[in-house]
Amino acid sequence: MKKAEIKLTIELDDNNVPENILWESTDSQTKEQMAVKSMMLALWDHQYKNSLRIDLWTKDMPVDEMKRFFYETLQTMGDSFLRATGETNIVEDLRDYCAHFAEKMEINVGK
Incomplete structure (x- = not known):
């Protein structure tokens, strides 16, 4: 079975506000982290039948x-x-x- 990994790195300021959001994937053509200004991650929890979400954006978005x-x-x-x-x-x-x-x-x- 093939596996892929997605890695998120969030750099926070002293108030825990995102300054930088970086992501990378093992399936990507480039092996370097990509910077983005905003992200939304939604996951479905089958056991509890609800959504789990992470919504982040940098303070300069x-x-x-x-x-x-x-x-x-x-x-x-x-x-x-x-x-x-x-x-x-x-x-x-x-x-x-x-x-x-x-x-x-x-x-x-x-x-």
Whole structure:
């Protein structure tokens, strides 16, 4: 069986606020850590039937990029949900909401 490992390194300031978020994967073409400004990790706990989440962002994450990050996360959650369930109708509704979200947050989705 093939195994892959994903490693996250979070560098915190004196108040435990993330200053840097670094990640690397054993499956990656590059063997160096990649810096990111924000991350969301969601896991499903089968035993307790609930989600476990870690949402982190660096203190210098720009608000406009955070809005875009949420928009793109919602979009890709729709993609994942469609692949996992085949529920096209509700995914179309989610896409409609994403368009509404982008408009309200003034996100230019063309770029």
